[in-house]
Amino acid sequence: MTFSELGLSAALVKAVQELAYKNPYPIQVAAIPATLQGKDVLGIAQTGSGKTAAYVLPLLETLQNKPINKSRSIPILILVPTRELAAQVLEVIQTFNTSIQRKAKSVAVYGGVSINPQMMKLNGTDILVATPGRLLDLLSKNAISLSQLETLVLDEADKVLNLGFKEEVDEILSRLPSKRQNILFSATMEDSVLTLIDKLLENPFKIEIKPEEVTPDLIEQVAYFINIERKGPLLRHLIEMNNWEQVLVFASSKRVADNLTTKLNKHGIQAMAFHGDKSQGGRTEALKQFKAGKLRVLVATDLAGRGIDIKELPIVVNFELPRSPKDYIHRIGRTGRAGATGSAVTIITEEDKHHWKVIQKKMKRWVELIDAEKMDF
Known part of the structure; x- marks a missing residue:
């Protein structure tokens, strides 16, 4: 299986090839077509399985035929537990973004730094990568709107909940339109994650990637x-x-x-x-x-x-x-x-x-x- 067989446009395939990516990871083979079809997706996968590109690539694809966003209404939200993951996801988006014609404006927002510079960047954002607390701060200041959200990605859901963000996540979900695509990735399926899955996903396409046991003996x-x-x-x-x-x-x-x-x-x-x-x-x-x-x-x-x-x-x-x-x-x-x-x-x-x-x-x-x-x- 190659990236060109997953339903991505020639421009995105070219972006992937320019980074010297050869063959997609199993989670990308499964998740990219399902995401492009607008399905809810449930991915059980460890960090390092290639899951970030598994949702970033099809999301960039969906934006290719859409007009430039000129408002503070966010079409795609990626919710992550930590600022480190927010920065990493943003880097993945920006890396693939370099070779496609319709550039996606992507912004990462998180706590621990001044909110004002982040607020100044938000107008016209296509993809917002956010930690729960900072996202609620921005919503309280009317800096963004989620009323027209089309796709929600919740990455490392187990870590989001383990870090005590359940109330924040519930508050965010209550502000979203009922009709949207939902994508959830988690390394584990503990009870709190299962409860969130029942609440969030509708007839999801399920993917489970078991971690490899590798010992580099040489x-x-x-x-x-x-x-x-x-x-x-x-x-x-x-x-x-x-x-x-x-x-x-x-x-x-x-x-x-x-x-x-x-x-x-x-x-x-x-x-x-x-x-x-x-x-x-x-x-x-x-x-x-x-x-x-x-x-x-x-x-x-x-x-x-x-x-x-x-x-x-x-x-x-x-x-x-x-x-x-x-x-x-x-x-x-x-x-x-x-x-x-x-x-x-x-x-x-x-x-x-x-x-x-x-x-x-x-x-x-x-x-x-x-x-x-x-x-x-």
């Missing part, structure tokens, strides 16, 4: 513990000390990737960033140089990094931990392919310790942790 893994302020110097030290000549470094955001690339180059280590905000020509050139061994370090985000396929890549570095254990496997799986050995290096800070334990437990492998605070660099 990959040599090591982790370094360091103070957060010294992560950059540690990475530079490791590159120079080990004379690494072809290093793929993963960052959690485009901003971190750009900043890290700038600092590496400033210290004489040739590096280029690889993410969705880069032009297609820029991404192609960076990957070409890296594959040819002419670029020492490529700094990538997870979304863009999925398209990187290099035989016998020796080193992968997790400058920041990914959101899920499966994303970690995807990252380090760029090395150790086709029977070849490879190395994966992960940099851990104090705030990463718990998440790092979860990743190792899911991977069923414990990784040596070196105290880099005692290293001289």
Whole structure:
């Protein structure tokens, strides 16, 4: 199955191909056609299964033949539990948005930052990605209207409820038009999620993707513990000390990737960033140089990094931990392919310790942790 067989337009298929996506994930094969047909969709899937693109691609498709939105009435709402997920979903939307003719205006809103700059961006929004509390704040100020909402996506529903947002979600649902498409994704099916499904979905198309159990036996893994302020110097030290000549470094955001690339180059280590905000020509050139061994370090985000396929890549570095254990496997799986050995290096800070334990437990492998605070660099 290819993306061109899922009912997407040539422009969106081209956008997918330009990111070097090859074949759709199983959840995308199931969810994209169902969403395009206007069905309610229930997806049971872990983070890292490809679910974000499974709903973003068909939603962008539905906007292609619609007029530009010039109001504060939101046609598509994506409700998420955290600001981190809001930023990630927005990045996915913007990445695919670059190559299509009818651009979708997308905005992410969340708490913890000033509401005024967010309010100023909202007019003409096609897709609003929001956390529940900030969405209710905006509604209370009449900054947006949900009266004409066509599609609601509730992503990571179990986490939304576990974080105590049930009352907020109920309040939001009470403000929506009764006739709309609903899409719900959850990693678990606990009682609170089942109650929400009964309330929200009407005869949904059900998809269940069971998590894969993968143990990367051929990959040599090591982790370094360091103070957060010294992560950059540690990475530079490791590159120079080990004379690494072809290093793929993963960052959690485009901003971190750009900043890290700038600092590496400033210290004489040739590096280029690889993410969705880069032009297609820029991404192609960076990957070409890296594959040819002419670029020492490529700094990538997870979304863009999925398209990187290099035989016998020796080193992968997790400058920041990914959101899920499966994303970690995807990252380090760029090395150790086709029977070849490879190395994966992960940099851990104090705030990463718990998440790092979860990743190792899911991977069923414990990784040596070196105290880099005692290293001289």
